[in-house]
Amino acid sequence: MIIMKTAEDIVIAALALATMSAVPFVSSSYIVFLLNGIMVLALCSLSFNLVYADTGYMNLGNSVPFGVGAYAFAFALSHNWSATLAVVVSILAILFFSALSGIFIVRLKGAYYAIGTLALVLFAQALAYNLGWLTGGYQGIIVNVAGGSAYSAYYILAFLNAVLLLLTAAIRKSSFGYRMRSIKGNEIVASTLGINAAVNKVIVLIIGSLFAGIAGILSTSYNGFVTSESSFGISITFLPVIMAILLGSFSIVAPLIGVTIVALASEIFVTTIPQLTDFMLGILLILAALYPKNLIVLKNSRFLKNKSGVRSASS
Amino acid sequence: MTLAPLLELLIFGILLGGIYGLSAIGLSLIFGIARVLNLAHGAFAVLAAAVSFVVIQATGLNLLFVAMLVVPLFFVAGYVYEILLIHRMLSFNRERRIEALILGTLGFGLVTESIVSIIIPRNFGVNYQFLPISFGEITVSTLRLLLLAVVAITTVILHFIVYKTWYGKALRATIDDAETAQLMGINFDRITSITFGLGTALSALGGILLLLVFNISPNMGFPITLKVLAIIILGGLGSILGSLAASIALGISETFAGFFLDTAWSNSISLVVLLVVVLIKSEGLLRR
Numbered sequence: 001m002i003i004m005k006t007a008e009d010i011v012i013a014a015l016a017l018a019t020m021s022a023v024p025f026v027s028s029s030y031i032v033f034l035l036n037g038i039m040v041l042a043l044c045s046l047s048f049n050l051v052y053a054d055t056g057y058m059n060l061g062n063s064v065p066f067g068v069g070a071y072a073f074a075f076a077l078s079h080n081w082s083a084t085l086a087v088v089v090s091i092l093a094i095l096f097f098s099a100l101s102g103i104f105i106v107r108l109k110g111a112y113y114a115i116g117t118l119a120l121v122l123f124a125q126a127l128a129y130n131l132g133w134l135t136g137g138y139q140g141i142i143v144n145v146a147g148g149s150a151y152s153a154y155y156i157l158a159f160l161n162a163v164l165l166l167l168t169a170a171i172r173k174s175s176f177g178y179r180m181r182s183i184k185g186n187e188i189v190a191s192t193l194g195i196n197a198a199v200n201k202v203i204v205l206i207i208g209s210l211f212a213g214i215a216g217i218l219s220t221s222y223n224g225f226v227t228s229e230s231s232f233g234i235s236i237t238f239l240p241v242i243m244a245i246l247l248g249s250f251s252i253v254a255p256l257i258g259v260t261i262v263a264l265a266s267e268i269f270v271t272t273i274p275q276l277t278d279f280m281l282g283i284l285l286i287l288a289a290l291y292p293k294n295l296i297v298l299k300n301s302r303f304l305k306n307k308s309g310v311r312s313a314s315s
Numbered sequence: 316m317t318l319a320p321l322l323e324l325l326i327f328g329i330l331l332g333g334i335y336g337l338s339a340i341g342l343s344l345i346f347g348i349a350r351v352l353n354l355a356h357g358a359f360a361v362l363a364a365a366v367s368f369v370v371i372q373a374t375g376l377n378l379l380f381v382a383m384l385v386v387p388l389f390f391v392a393g394y395v396y397e398i399l400l401i402h403r404m405l406s407f408n409r410e411r412r413i414e415a416l417i418l419g420t421l422g423f424g425l426v427t428e429s430i431v432s433i434i435i436p437r438n439f440g441v442n443y444q445f446l447p448i449s450f451g452e453i454t455v456s457t458l459r460l461l462l463l464a465v466v467a468i469t470t471v472i473l474h475f476i477v478y479k480t481w482y483g484k485a486l487r488a489t490i491d492d493a494e495t496a497q498l499m500g501i502n503f504d505r506i507t508s509i510t511f512g513l514g515t516a517l518s519a520l521g522g523i524l525l526l527l528v529f530n531i532s533p534n535m536g537f538p539i540t541l542k543v544l545a546i547i548i549l550g551g552l553g554s555i556l557g558s559l560a561a562s563i564a565l566g567i568s569e570t571f572a573g574f575f576l577d578t579a580w581s582n583s584i585s586l587v588v589l590l591v592v593v594l595i596k597s598e599g600l601l602r603r
Contacts, residue, residue: 058414107594111352114417116593119541119586126583234425245418275436278429285422289404289415 020158024151032150036222038263039157043215045240046164047208052244053168054177055201056184060241061101061117064124065209067231068097069216074141074226075134087217094213095206102202102209109187121232128228140227143220153222157215164211171204180204238281239266245288319452324570330459332566333466334524336559338539339546340473341517343558346547347490348510351401351416355424357539358431359515360522363389364531365431367523368439378441379465382523386516393515396423397508405507424536432533440530462524469520474555476513486510538582545589 024032044062051059072093076086101120108116128135135141171177182190183197191197220226230236243262262284269277342356366388367381400423404415445457477483488496489506497503522539525531542565550561565585573581 058417104594111413111417112593115352115544116590119589122538122541123583123586123590126586130580275433278425282422282425282429285418285425289419289422
């Protein structure tokens with residue numbers, strides 16, 4: 001396996017796994033909620049990273065599939081559909097919307113890609129406010145969640161994070177990964193070599209969106225509500241991006257550690273000085289712009305190294 | 316329905332468009348010279364509006380007088396912003412520069428907006444009572460006519476600066492070909508800083524004028540930036556008249572959308588315009 005090369009790595013992974021599975025048994029439900037929030041952000045961060053690290057395209061609109069998942073699931077549950085049907089419908093909605101937006105967005109290059117995806121977030125936010133019959137308007141949708149759903153969400157989130165980590169590593173080694181990096185290197189040259197840049201970009205966007213969307217479904221499932229702010233707000237839009245970039249998006253494990261540090265800090269901010277949350281996010285964005293991969297000096301530690309052995313163009 | 320209310324809407328749309336236009340010319344100059352999509356542009360407008368609001372509340376001075384104090388202040392603010400933040404990011408290599416500029420200007424805008432919302436945690440606006448004038452069936456407030464005059468005068472002054480002064484010549488030369496302009500002895504860094512000051516001052520003026528048109532909310536900055544982006548992509552880079560025409564078109568469509576659909580939709584109209592325009596013309600802006 002790619003990210004677990006030595007016996008030491010396997011021991012560490014096993015320890016992490018054991019700790020993670022033991023947490024819900026020994027800690028309070030608040031801790032589980034907190035960890036759920038962190039893992040939701042981690043999943044979004046990894047999903048951002050999947051697109052960004054290999055193709056170089058900055059998808060700032062990852063909260064759109066997140067919100068689509070969260071709203072679709074809440075809508076289905078509030079209409080008394082069965083949980084299985086709700087999940088299936090939500091996933092179909094995520095796939096539909098990410099494919100639809102992907103077809104348009106794929107035409108944009110460089111900075112326009114980032115701005116176009118960000119404009120999509122604002123558009124989704126406006127829709128969530130204005131389509132009251134579908135989204136509940138300003139109040140959002142409240143759903144009844146079964147007792148213990150925070151615990152099941154906890155295990156599903158941990159599992160999905162692991163899956164996405166392994167998938168990222170696998171993609172990086174696959175020919176699909178090479179195709180994407182060739183797009184990053186030079187899209188025109190890649191096209192002349194017979195690589196269909198548009199199709200590859202849409203596919204990786206849909207894979208990323210799917211995971212972000214499932215994170216949305218899960219966040220509804222344990223929070224019991226969805227609002228425009230919780231699904232398309234500034235925190236969920238920018239925190240994953242900040243975490244992925246501050247800690248170096250070219251390594252695979254880095255976003256996970258970054259997510260934990262930044263999410264804990266933001267949790268402390270939100271609960272103590274809520275007025276300063278946006279301020280802090282802005283400062284973090286500026287830091288991410290000026291010192292990518294440098295803020296925390298863990299970058300040379302062995303856990304953060306890109307172990308696939310593939311150097312990316314700018315790292 | 317008679318024609319009169321529609322004409323009044325049209326005049327309001329032109330006014331709104333004119334104000335967006337000032338801000339758009341500012342962003343267009345900044346993008347033209349340094350290839351920087353300054354995503355904090357609208358946040359400066361909101362900050363200027365907030366500063367003016369606070370000064371008017373505290374001293375009771377006339378808004379036009381306050382504007383004459385605040386706009387030069389924002390010239391300095393833009394100048395310093397370029398030197399302290401943008402300049403560093405412009406020195407990065409190409410690939411890193413694009414992402415750094417997006418994140419950095421976005422973050423700066425967020426910081427600015429959050430400061431505004433801490434100072435004034437609600438929507439704010441200034442109201443002056445002016446006698447309306449009637450032309451036949453149409454009634455227009457004198458205030459709006461005055462604002463239109465301010466927009467027109469500013470545009471003329473800008474046109475003069477860009478086409479008749481040494482700075483304007485240097486600016487246009489740098490937009491055309493930065494390297495050759497430098498070889499001809501134009502200080503690129505200095506021109507860039509001045510242009511950031513000028514663009515920011517224009518954005519600030521737009522924000523102050525908006526204060527008289529409707530209530531401003533602290534988190535309006537980024538939506539304004541997106542509108543202005545749509546305008547400059549539609550109107551063509553570096554073209555003052557093109558930007559004005561595009562912004563008036565946007566102002567009118569926004570006003571009519573607010574009237575016929577619902578005010579909640581009028582912001583979405585400009586987002587749709589932005590998305591469509593970016594999709595159709597994104598190559599056109601990069602190509603000169």
